[in-house]
Amino acid sequence: MSGIIRIGRKYQVVIPREIRKRLALREGDEMIYENTPNGVFIYPKPANPVAYMRGLGAGLWNDENVDTYLKKERDSWDR
Numbered sequence: 620m621s622g623i624i625r626i627g628r629k630y631q632v633v634i635p636r637e638i639r640k641r642l643a644l645r646e647g648d649e650m651i652y653e654n655t656p657n658g659v660f661i662y663p664k665p666a667n668p669v670a671y672m673r674g675l676g677a678g679l680w681n682d683e684n685v686d687t688y689l690k691k692e693r694d695s696w697d698r
Contacts (some may be wrong), residue, residue, distance in 0.1 A: 634644065642663055649664040659674050665671035 622635060624635070626632055638644075644663065650661050651664050653660045
C-alpha cells in the first residue's frame with residue numbers, strides 16, 4: 620500500500636483513514652519512528668514491549684546449546 624501524504628502548516632502529517640483502521644490507531648496513541656538510509660519508518664508503539672520483543676532472537680542459536688556457546692565465548696576472552 621502506498622499513497623501521498625501532505626505536510627501541513629505546522630509540519631504535521633495526517634495518517635490516512637485506511638491505515639488508522641488497519642492499525643487500530645486512536646487519538647493520543649504513541650508512535651515510534653526510525654530514521655534509516657531508505658527513509659523514515661513510523662509504526663505504533665507496542666502496548667507491552669516485552670511481549671512484542673519475545674522470540675526476536677529465536678533463530679540466532681540454531682541447534683547450538685546456549686551454555687556451550689557462552690562457555691566458548693568466555694574462554695576466548697583475554698584474562
